[in-house]
Amino acid sequence: MAKVYGTIIIGSGPSGYTAAIYAARSNMSVLVLQGYQTGGQLMQTSEVENYPGFEDGVMGPEMMEKFEKQAQRFGAELVPEDAIKIDTSAKPFTVTTDSAKYQGHTIIIATGASAQWLGLPNEQRLQGRGVSACATCDGFFFRGKDVVVVGGGDTAMEEATFLTRYANHVTLVHRRDSFRASKIMQDRARNNPKVSIVLESEVADVLGEEEVTGVRLRNVRTGEESTLDAHGLFIAIGHKPNTEIFKGLVQMDAQGYIDPVEYTMTNIPGIFAAGDVTDHRYRQAVTAAADGCRAAIDVERWLENQGIHVGIENWE
Incomplete structure (x- = not known):
């Protein structure tokens, strides 16, 4: 049977x-x-x-x-x-x-x-070596380091705020000129002295050979690019x-x-x-x-x- x-x-x-x-x-x-x-x-x-x-x-x-x-x-x-x-x-x-x-x-x-990713080749290569999609899972490993969070919703705000428990500094990057997150979540991030915000910008590349050493940012309005030193990149786009x-x-x-x-x-x-x-x-x-x-x-x-x-x- x-x-x-x-x-x-x-x-x-x-x-x-x-x-x-x-x-x-x-x-x-x-x-x-x-x-x-x-x-x-x-x-x-x-x-x-x-x-x-x-x-x-x-x-x-x-x-x-x-x-x-x-x-x-x-x-x-x-x-x-x-x-x-x-x-x-x-x-x-x-x-x-x-x-x-x-x-x-x-x-x-x-x-x-x-997790939804940005689609960058180095992002996949450096997963687990500085690139993460879960701050509560991996935040502890970035104690005293500078990290970048990408996103504009409640999750991104929550991740950025959570990471300040460990990180030296958190840079929150969002490609639009305003956040879609709730006001209370935005206020928590904006009022945290360990968080800085970069709007109208996207991560164009993740830098580093064996581990993340920084990200290359691109202003979506002007096309101007800049490099930001960081040891971690957290993707929080859903x-x-x-x-x-x-x-x-x-x-x-x-x-x-x-x-x-x-x-x-x-x-x-x-x-x-x-x-x-x-x-x-x-x-x-x-x-x-x-x-x-x-x-x-x-x-x-x-x-x-x-x-x-x-x-x-x-x-x-």
């Missing part, structure tokens, strides 16, 4: 792997579609120092490798492919990848969100949830984040969502992992209420 998994988890960041650990440990048959880029955003993070249990810090990729091995230990099957289509017209659900189709009684969407294939299927907010209707369950009974794909506020590894735990427990209870038995020893 064809395999029907208790749950198919789409995504392999902290939320996806934690969901897999909890679900598989409960003797549920679990498939994780990891995606071609496994491990989520932490694969682009140099060192993680704020995750409980790693008192000396841990490299992002090493941490995700530990998550992966723990999920495998409890019997989760891992497939390093992207989900490209979900069919909810019949149960069990069908999830299609480039090479196969898989069936599951439930689905946990844990595809995360991606995040985009990875929900493209779920549009028109599950309920989302205006930004494309999945909006669960009951705990972690979406508007489609049997389909759940966890992690950054539902979270535009915290975006932390620990909150994503917690969400994965919640989703797995919700799945287990939902299946039990439906009278569906999904132990690994009896495929349905």
